[in-house]
Amino acid sequence: MTKTPRLLFTLVAGMLAAGTATAQDVIRIGAPLPMTGPLSPEAVKQQRGYDLWAELANKAGGVKVGGKRMKVEIVYVDYQSNTPRAVQAAEKLITQDKVNFLFSPFGSGAAKAASSVSEKYQVPTIAATASSAQVYDQGYKYLFGTFTPNDTLTEPLSDMVRKQAAGVQRVAILARNDLFPLAIAQEMEKSAKKRGMNVVYFEKYAIGTLDHASALSQIKSQAPHWIFATGYTNDLILMRKQMGDLKIEAHVVTMIAAPAYQEWIDGTGKLAENVTSAAWWHPAVRYKGKDVFGTTENYVKLYQAKYKAIPDYAEASASAAGAIFQLAIEKAGTIDRQMVRDAIASLNEMTFWGPVKFGPTGQINSLEPPVFQIQKGKPLVLHPQAIRQGALQLGIK
Amino acid sequence: MLTFQILANGLVLGGLYACIASGFSLVWGVLNVINILHGSFIVLGGYLAFYAHAELGVHPFLSILIAAPLFYAAGYALQGALINRMIAAPVLLTLSLTFGLDLMLQNGMLLAFTADFRKLILDPPLGVLALGPVVIPVDRLAAMLLALALTGLLYLLLSRSRIGRAVVAVRMDREAAALMGVSVKRINAVTFGLGAMMAGASGPLLATIYPISPLAGTVYLGKAFVICVLGGLGSVPGAMVGGIALGIVESFGALWFGPEHATTLSFLLLIVVLLVRPTGLLGRKGYE
Structure with missing residues (x-):
């Protein structure tokens, strides 16, 4: 090795070492x-x-x-x-x-x-x-x-509805056929049945659905007290609008996960009023x-x-x-x-x-996810008790 | 009673579908170009209506009048500048070209408008029309009537005007039309412009019904494909018939087999139509 390449080699090696440092x-x-x-x-x-x-x-x-x-x-x-x-x-x-x-x-x-x-x-x-x-x-x-886990969202919600709206008996569930939205709908079915409520409708809709009118017309004909719908922002903006178009009324309407996003509230306007939801965190x-x-x-x-x-x-x-x-x-x-x-x-x-x-499986087990409701265009926390901002209001038109 | 409600739902949904598909069908049928941009044109029309309404208070139905000429010009220019250069190439190449342009448009919209979903809310809302226990949302009804009107206008244009006859002539036989003195390049650009105009005009209508987001066009495009093949390529009334057929089939499919199978049923119908009537419900042999 002549002098110049050796010098070059040392330089490069030096630079590399500096880079590593x-x-x-x-x-x-x-x-x-x-x-x-x-x-x-x-x-x-x-x-x-x-x-x-x-x-x-x-x-x-x-x-x-x-x-x-x-x-x-x-x-x-x-x-x-x-x-x-x-x-x-x-x-x-x-x-x-x-x-x-x-x-x-x-x-x-x-x-x-x-x-x-x-x-x-x-x-x-x-x-x-x-x-x-x-x-x-x-x-x-x-x-x-x-x-x-998903049931930590549906359990406190069902408890609250059971306690504060004893008349709620008939539950209709409409879920996006997708991993999380379907899993949370299945948890809701369990939570409702556990509390003696009657699940009168449980259906799934396909990803990319452009129309919920048929499913909603069927739900309307079942006259449920509680409508529980799952999906993402675009699905649930459309669904809430079509519920309004079809003049569907219920004591409680819960949607997961969209109402946690401001864009859903903006996208539904007055129709957002009194819709309940739950998420792992809320601002x-x-x-x-x-x-x-x-x-x-x-x-x-x-x-x-x-x-x-x-x-x-x-x-x-x-x-x-x-x-x-x-x-x-x-x-x-x-x-x-x-x-x-x-x-x-x-x-x-x-x-x-x-x-x-974290629990033994690595999933967090200390968090108590908030239940909230859109009231006057703003989300108010209804549960847990320690951070509660308002009371559950019934009636959706 | 539920049956009548579902029928009404299906009819108005079909009107929306016809809106989505008519321009796409025209471009595919006449130019043999599968315009992947079509869905994103609708979305862009939606954004135009959204911002015109939010910033200037323009009613979305008025925005159609702004959107139509704008999109016609954009479509004409795009065909003239880019697509005409490869119009003679196999359909897969023009498909790749429009696919690439669509990716650029989608990402451009993501940058310009962010990924947030937006919704045009009319205050007061248009409300519903109640026929006994059957309710029909007025916005969907208006969209259906507008789709009918636009389709009718396009039909008249194609059947009565000189330029329309030239479009049909190019569709039937490109070479013969050229020999008769039709400027095929210009007619191509006019056709693509008309297709873009239909997409741009449906945007404001759909914005009152669906949330708008930069990538929403993909779903519209999927529907447009089915409707065109169902109704017959290049046939303007075919898109109308295909759209309404699809709307009704999906609505009753959801009722009978559950909402998750609504699309399964529509694709089954598509396969059956392809087996029995490969040219589509209103398509004619020799146009493709």
Whole structure:
């Protein structure tokens, strides 16, 4: 080797070493998201939540790891709304991009599929949008989730209706034939039957349905006291409008998950009045957390300042997933995967998202999801008691 | 009584479907171009009506008058500048071209309007028409009548006017039409313009009924496909008949077999029609 190439080699090696040194001062978290394709609106929400957390953590100098502070970097990969690609994306993030930790892809299905990859490489992973118990009952040790099981949404709601509207006997359920909307409808059927109510109608509608008139005409002919409909924002804007078109009346109308979004309230106008819903989180809840965001109010304020919009539970959950990693890393004092995993598993802290403690399967079990109702165009929390803002109002026209 | 309500639901739904499909059918039938952009044109028309209503208080039915010429011009220009260059290529290539343009348009709309769902709410609402126990929403009825009117106008244009006869001539035999002195390129652009106009005009109508979002066009496009094949390619009354047939079949399908099977039934119907009458209900042989 002559002198010049040797010098070059030393230079390059030196630069590489410097590069590695900087890379080690950064905590890299992989985030496979459906940035294109039908789920892309959801990816936007997730990304907003993650970015808000990373920005805040970095503004404070980074995450405290033992005696020093490390910056956070989120590495995004688009999986095109295609679940098999989500699994590949997770593997690529771990093996090629060398991320330290992982956020799950969107929803229960993709989170479950990708969880086997995290388990194989023993990478602590937090799922921000997976509620189905089947995601967590695989015996995996590295997967954690910020959503409680689906029945924690329907049980308090049914209790409330049973107590405050004894006349409610006949229940009609119309569900989008999709993983989460169908699962929550099935939980509702169980919750209603458990309380002696009569489920007079239970049907599913296909994804992409452009008309609910037939199903709603049938529901009307059954004269139910409680109509429980599931789907996403576009489905439920259309459904609520068609209920109005067909002059359907009921004591209680519950819709999950759309009323948690401001766009649903804006999109239905006066028809939103008195519709009830439940979600894992709501900007109206009030918690005083030990995490980087502190209180719920502060979280909502920061979010509004950055995005000029009100955060919904999916966005807040993504931020919470980041904040939980931060709490666990600071508690462990290291970014060693095994130790961070143990720190998450034993975490017991209050956050802006609510109390955070994970059950033996890795799914959060400390959270009490709020039930709320749209009254005068604003969502009011009806349950839990500690953060209650109003009483259940009956009657929907 | 439920049967009458379902029939009324099906009829007005069919009117909406006819609105969605007529322009798509014309372009496919005459130009042999499967215009994947069609659904997104409807959505863009919807946004136009939404913002005209929210910012300027323009009634969505008036927005149709603004949307129609705008979309006609855009369609004419697009055909003249891009699609005419590959009009002689196999149908798959023009499909890829419009597919690519659609991706660009969808992502452009995502950037411009964000992914949020929007809904045009009329205050006071148009209300419902009650015929005994059967209720019909006025907005859907209006959409159906407008679809009928637009379809009728298009039909008159095609059958009575000089330019319309030229469009039909190009549809029947491109070479012969060219030999008779018809400027095929210009007629192509006129046809594509008319198709875009129909899409743009349905946008404001649908905006009063459906939530608007940048990617909503895909669902409209799926329906347009079925309706065109059912009714017969290139036949304007065919789109009307196909739309209403689909609306009624879906409504009764949902009643008899459950709402999740409504679409299954419509695709079954499509297969049956393709087996029995491959040219569609009102299509004629030799046009394709």
